[in-house]
Amino acid sequence: MLHPDRLFPSDATQRAIARRLYAEVRDLPIVSPHGHTDPSWFAEDLPFPDPATLFVKPDHYAFRMLYSQGVAIEDVGVKRLDGAPVESDSRKIWRQLADHWYLFRGTPTRMWLEHAFETVFGVTERLAPDTADAIYDRIEDCLRKPEFRPRALFERFNLEVLATTESPLDTLEHHKTIRASGWKGRVVTAFRPDPVVDPEFEGFKANVEALGALTGENTATWKGYLAALANRRQYFKEVGGATSTDHGHPTARTANLSAAEAESLFAKALAGTVTAEEAELFRGQMLTEMARMSLDDGLVMQIHPGSFRNHNPQVFERFGRDKGADIPTATEYVRSLKPLLDRFGNERGLTIILFTLDETSYARELAPLAGHYPALRLGPAWWFHDSPEGMRRYREMVTETAGFYNTVGFNDDTRAFCSIPARHDVARRVDCAFLARLVSEHRLDEDEAAELAVDLAYRLAKNAYKL
Amino acid sequence: MLHPDRLFPSDATQRAIARRLYAEVRDLPIVSPHGHTDPSWFAEDLPFPDPATLFVKPDHYAFRMLYSQGVAIEDVGVKRLDGAPVESDSRKIWRQLADHWYLFRGTPTRMWLEHAFETVFGVTERLAPDTADAIYDRIEDCLRKPEFRPRALFERFNLEVLATTESPLDTLEHHKTIRASGWKGRVVTAFRPDPVVDPEFEGFKANVEALGALTGENTATWKGYLAALANRRQYFKEVGGATSTDHGHPTARTANLSAAEAESLFAKALAGTVTAEEAELFRGQMLTEMARMSLDDGLVMQIHPGSFRNHNPQVFERFGRDKGADIPTATEYVRSLKPLLDRFGNERGLTIILFTLDETSYARELAPLAGHYPALRLGPAWWFHDSPEGMRRYREMVTETAGFYNTVGFNDDTRAFCSIPARHDVARRVDCAFLARLVSEHRLDEDEAAELAVDLAYRLAKNAYKL
Amino acid sequence: MLHPDRLFPSDATQRAIARRLYAEVRDLPIVSPHGHTDPSWFAEDLPFPDPATLFVKPDHYAFRMLYSQGVAIEDVGVKRLDGAPVESDSRKIWRQLADHWYLFRGTPTRMWLEHAFETVFGVTERLAPDTADAIYDRIEDCLRKPEFRPRALFERFNLEVLATTESPLDTLEHHKTIRASGWKGRVVTAFRPDPVVDPEFEGFKANVEALGALTGENTATWKGYLAALANRRQYFKEVGGATSTDHGHPTARTANLSAAEAESLFAKALAGTVTAEEAELFRGQMLTEMARMSLDDGLVMQIHPGSFRNHNPQVFERFGRDKGADIPTATEYVRSLKPLLDRFGNERGLTIILFTLDETSYARELAPLAGHYPALRLGPAWWFHDSPEGMRRYREMVTETAGFYNTVGFNDDTRAFCSIPARHDVARRVDCAFLARLVSEHRLDEDEAAELAVDLAYRLAKNAYKL
Structure with a gap:
């Protein structure tokens, strides 16, 4: 199912360049600085229990379609809160x-799953009503074997480091x-407050009280x-x-209140x-406040705004x-980030990844901001845009103003463990295709593109996230 | 004037695939579920009276340029309201x-008109000051013949069904x-309230009174x-x-008021x-309310928001x-549609086409909404965006999140009868070109692309609109 | 460093067409109707003093990166206001x-500078730590020669006319x-109030007083x-x-107040x-008011909205x-421009360049507005978007609705004198590449594309700006 030239341009000149660039990055270890695996x-x-539990029930990309x-949703086995x-x-x-x-034709979900089916489980037929059982059986057989347990897969996936995300x-x-355990796999957490x-x-109030209990601080006061x-950041x-x-806020709004104002607002919040x-x-x-603490403790700050969560109440x-x-x-950055940037935007020792x-903010707001402020970097195309077309648009709209070096490589951002190699492979291929176009149009020399390919696939993430 | 490979990519690999896909759809009947022909x-x-009355006076795409x-505007024969x-x-x-x-170079208007000139009237020269009269004569001659009357053209255009739009x-x-009349051509209306x-x-108040008169209901009351x-929906x-x-509203705003609130608002409106x-x-x-009635009577609901009508007062x-x-x-959907979606978004028996x-809403709002809510589908690229580049952007921005099957095929949405075959042909070619790129980049197999080409050109419209 | 086919598509069909089109425009004189040279x-x-003063200190594209x-910023020699x-x-x-x-890989800054290095100063090596001194020496040597003085370069650059921008x-x-001086070079000003x-x-109030002093009018009154x-417009x-x-306003907001309201507002402003x-x-x-004066004196009006100036207070x-x-x-045009357009939008004798x-406004607002109102034209891709990808998106999003003839050719908009030929060359190449794609997809005949190439590179700017 997987063509060796997938995602490369069909134009012969560009494809040849893309192949050469991809050869430089295909086998690099995976640095996964942001994700939601368990x-x-x-x-x-x-062992992972069965194919549906591995691939369908936890994958909202799959069951939303x-x-x-x-x-x-009940019919794909997602648990109901009421226990029905x-x-x-x-x-x-x-x-x-x-x-x-067939619904997934042309979607990244299809590409990720087929990549996992074939490269992890050796499936070579297309999923269809008449192949479903055989593929199920094959994957189920594999999952019983020790080499398909999480740690073995981690190693087979060539994961240099994998970040999870936890609440304080x-x-x-x-x-x-x-x-x-003594296992050598590097799994790190990220602080998601x-x-x-x-x-x-x-449960905000109870959460803050629990935070107090965990840390021995009096979290009923702003100072505590x-x-x-x-x-807790130090603990993490x-x-x-x-x-x-x-930080997964609804907007990119920041503020810079006086201590008294903040204290009063906190009391109201509690x-x-x-x-x-x-x-x-x-x-x-x-x-x-988090930016201020990051200046102290060196934690890289990620801001993920703009999702209207839980839109469907039913x-x-x-x-x-x-x-x-x-x-x-729609998400505004220029005015929203100003209070934070006025205070910390010029700090060279701080990294804030936006x-x-x-997508309208790429060329209009984010690339101009990141192409100026020392503290800012741009995260990769995210969530719905973490797809071949989405990643291509990202490079096309970001690069000319922010360059490549104000970006931070790839995030797989996934809770679907087996899709991690697929997602990184897609990103590497799309970046190589983008670079190949620049080279083919004589906008970049191939020696520089080859260096960039490795930067985008590996070095930028390692450096930006201090991994 | 019409090259057989028009709108196909120049890349030889892609073009070959596009040709094969197009061969599957070129001769399919036209399903036109939304338009404004008379x-x-x-x-x-x-008979249509003359070339200018057929092609210029009614075509605001043409005379706006x-x-x-x-x-x-007077000089292209558009009637003045004051009778001057x-x-x-x-x-x-x-x-x-x-x-x-020359003003129309690179525009879809040029492409549609040239398609009609050549395929309907056999014109083979480019329109220009020195060919204007000859082309005028040729079209005028044709229009006098019976085979250029509306019903004959309807049949020649291979129209399986054509929807018009009428007021209640x-x-x-x-x-x-x-x-x-016994004529076999299928022309249906659509309910545009x-x-x-x-x-x-x-004339809102008078219109509501007229609605009462037509239906024998007391439209002075909310219930009536x-x-x-x-x-009236039933009548249609x-x-x-x-x-x-x-529904052609200025925005996508919806509401879910109590009956009492709605009643009071209606009284104020009257x-x-x-x-x-x-x-x-x-x-x-x-x-x-219309969504609620659609659940009852099965009419598919189309929402066409975002046009600032009559911007030029003169x-x-x-x-x-x-x-x-x-x-x-700029048009917002996520918050605007929530009241309606909270109530009816999970209904599998309802179809709302957005x-x-x-275009900024394609990838950001519409594809994510349609890729989740059972009641939602996405209409094709509309009006100013019903063009080769517009349709390409639509597929590129919609497909990865909503897939192809949450879209509903093509609408020509036109009052220019002779442009209908041209518009459907452009849509088929652009879709085949898009699919060909996916195939050439090994993101889709050609057998699936061939099935999709027919779906996009024919089946999806028929199914979504229940035609 | 400069490949003769740079910025042309790699596809052989398109490249061949692009080369032919470019041959028509490569040697045309440069019309530069908008810029900020001194x-x-x-x-x-x-003589320009040295390479850093010519290329780095005044170029905010370079030092922002x-x-x-x-x-x-101090380390690239930009003067501090406090004299430190x-x-x-x-x-x-x-x-x-x-x-x-390396930071500039894939950016237009890199392309512009390399074009200037090679075509103006004969540099043929890539700038790098180990070539920096040799390139510096070569440019510095050149700058001492008379043929590198501003007027000589102006002539060598084949500038037919160059506009600067001055305050009233x-x-x-x-x-x-x-x-x-008797020098034949044509340098004109533009009125930037x-x-x-x-x-x-x-210093608004003092500026208005100075305006009074310069003109002998009583600028303490609205009428004066x-x-x-x-x-002052007449003087310019x-x-x-x-x-x-x-006009470089924060937004595109216009108003059409009564004289009394305007007078009262002016008094408050003073x-x-x-x-x-x-x-x-x-x-x-x-x-x-400026539009009204333009109707009188014939000055073409340019509106450059949407920049949040001086975002970084430090x-x-x-x-x-x-x-x-x-x-x-984000910049809104449809409602913002309405007061002005209601009054002057239908004037054929007025040219307002937006x-x-x-970029979200290209297809959604600007092309529809310019494709209707006689007074409106669209300026080229601007500032951060004056780049190969930015210019391509501009043509793709504007052309189908506004056509080519509601656009006005290229603006280099630069204070970097040596980048002027580079910028016009990039624009010519990108436009030829865009036209070549249309020709290769049989959407435009090559004879028309050749005429368009010259229009876009030369005639439209000359005509729109009355130069």
Whole structure:
């Protein structure tokens, strides 16, 4: 199924260059600085149970498409919050995927899954109603073997480092277990404080109290709250190997309030009396606080704004978060980031990596900002845009103003472990194709393109994330 | 003038694939589920009078370009509302077009017109000042012949079905005449209620009263008004063969008011005392009401937001609506559609087709929405974007998130009858070119591309619009 | 370094066409209707002092990239407002550029500079740490020779006309000197009234008083102020050869106030008591006043909205304006321009050239507006978008709705004199590549493309700017 020239331009000149560039990066180790795999996989190293549990139930890219075309979410085995029964026959779930495989034509999900089927499990036939069972059997057989356990796959995937993401309330037990185990695989955490810095997060007040309990700080006060966060960041660095923080706010709004204003706002947030605007302001202030702490402790800061989370209340009520109903929105950066940038934008010792779900901001706002401020870098094409066309548009709209060196390589950003090699391979191929076009149009020399290919595939991520 | 490979990529690999795919769809019948041709043409089957009346006077794509470069609208024979004289010599009008033909280089208008000139009228020379008269004569000669009458052209164009658009106040006389005539051509209407659901529409109150008179309902009450609309929808289904409704609101705003709130707002609208914001809210509520009725009667719902109508007051005062002075605006969907989607977005039995004039919403909002909600589908690239580059961008920005099967094939959306084959041909060619690129880059197998080509050209429209 | 086919598509069919089209335009004279070169260069004709002063210190494209990656602005010799010392060793500054040359891979800055190095100074090696000194020496040697003085370069660059930009408070001494000198080079000014029409401009009140002093009008009154502006426009026409005005407002907002309202707002602006909203309204009113004056005096009006100027307060305080910290913002045109267009949009005798830093407005707003209103034309891809990918997107998004003839050719818009031939060459090549694609896809005949190539490279600018 996988053509060796996939994703390369069909033009012979460009394809030849793309092949040469890709040869330089194909076998480089994978640096995965941002993602959502489950550290318990590597702590416990238990077999993945079956093909549907591995590939369908946890993959909202997959089941959102099925849902959009009339398949009930229950029918792909996603658990209901109310405990009502859902499909539990993994083979039936698998057949849902096979029956609707045509829906994924032209999508990255199809490309990622086929890459995993073939390179990880040796599947060489296209998924279809009449091949579903045989492919299911083959994958299921593999999963029973020790070489398909999480750690073995980690090594086979040539992962140099893999970052997970945890809440400050996480005690990092799995990360501790991994380290204590003597296994050489490098799995690090990232500090994702949304549950304790967003007044609108479910259970905010209780979360802040738990943060206090974990750190021994009095998080009922602004000062104690900040100290607890600083303390927890240190814990994530020391115990979980964290090199970065991650912030998933609805917008890129930042603020730079006086201590008194911030303190008063925090009290309101704890009291649950903030308005929507005040909650937004508080989140914005916390981004600036986090930047300040990053200057101290060196953690790289990632800002992931612009997702309208849980847009579908019916799906949210039945199944909870992260079920394919998060929708991007227009996102403004120039005015939103100004309070933070006014204070810290000129700091050479700070790295803030900006992401967007709004491609219109690439050339208009993000590349001009990152091409000026020393503290800013641009994250790769994200989420819905982490696709061949999306990655191509990203390079086309970002490079001329920000160059390549204000970008930070690739993030797979996935909870689908087996898709990690596929995603990095797609990124490497698309970048090589982009570079090949520049070379073929005599806008870049091939020796420089070859160096860039390695930078984009490997070095930039390692450097930007201090990995 | 028409090259057999027009609109195909010049790359030999891609072109060869595009040719093969196009061979599968070139001769498929045309399904035209949305447009603005005049049903009287097919009811009366009178000859089109002359080339200027056929091609210039009714085509705001054509005369807006002439106007932008200094040609008076009067000089192309468009009637003034005040009855002041305008150019009546069709040959002179035709020469205006010929003299300014160079303005249309690189535009779809040029491509559509040349396609019609050559395939319908056998013209093989480029329009120019020195060929204007000969081409005029040739087309005029043709128009006198029976095989150039509307019904004959309908058949020659291989139209399987053609939808027109009518106001609820239309009695569908022409549609009745067509059906009564025994002619086999299938012409259906679509229900376009803007005049009776938009408080800012010219004559809203009188329109609502007329709706009451037509249906025997008391449209002075909210309940009677809704009943009248439901009644009229049924009439459009039964008498006009309608399978869809169409809604041309300034924005995508929807609302989900209580019956009491809606009733009170309706009373204000009738009284003419709504503010601009209330008018907007009322339109938004009516979209939700229409969705509710669609669940009952099965009519497919089309939402066409984002046009700032009649932007040029001088042109509007002199010539009225639809004179090339409608300008797209930025259009938000994620928050705007939420009230409607919260209520009906998960209905598998409902089809809402979304259009946009704001291409930034394709990848950011529309593809993510349509790739999740069962009730949503995406209409094709619309109006200013119904062009080779516009259609290419549409596929590039929509496919990776929504796939092909959350789209609904092509709409020609035209009042220019002779351009219908040209427009469908352009869409088929551009889609084949897009698919050919995917195949050439090994992102899609050719057997799947061939099936998709037929889906995009024919099946998706038939299915989505229940035709 | 410069390949003869640079920027042409690699596809053999397209490349062959692009070469033929480019052969038609390569040697055409340069018409530069909008830019920011210093007229004193041509008045005094003194040698440019050294490579760093010529290429690095004044080029915010160059030093913003260095700054974004940690190089201090002081270290490239940009003067501080407080007089604190900055790097004064030009060779050291040059080495900063050479050491960081890799940052510019894939950027237009790299392309422009390499074009100047090779075509103006005969440099044939790539800039790098180990070639920096030799290249510096070569350029420095050249600069000492008479054939590298400004006027000689102007002639060598085949500049038919070059426009600079001056404030109404400028007395145009350099322009007078040029004219009095007997030198045949045509250098004209453009009228840029921002300092006297923007209440938020530094020193607005004093500027308006100075305007009164220059013109003998009582600029403390609205009537006198307007008379002074009209007077000054006339002066710019007569003394400086101006054919255009230029307006760099934060937004595209226009207004059409009554004389009484405008008068009252002007009084507030002079008194320094306008709110931000009133300042915006006043600027909007002044655009409309300028359009009215353009109808009288024939000056072509350019509107350049959408830059958030001086975004970085630390850089602004230390180094002042125009230091690479201007960031584009989302810009709305449809509602913003309506007051002006309602009044003057249908005037055939008026030319208003619109620019944008927000590419989303190309297809959505600007092409539809310019494809309708007789008074409107579209300026070329601007600033951050004046790049191969930016120019390609511009043609792809503008042409199908506005055609080519509602655009006005190329602006180099630069203060970097030696980059002028490079920039025009890039524009010519990108346009030829775009036309070649249309020809290769049989969307345009080659004879028409050849005519268009000359129009885009030369005639449209000459005509639109009345040069």
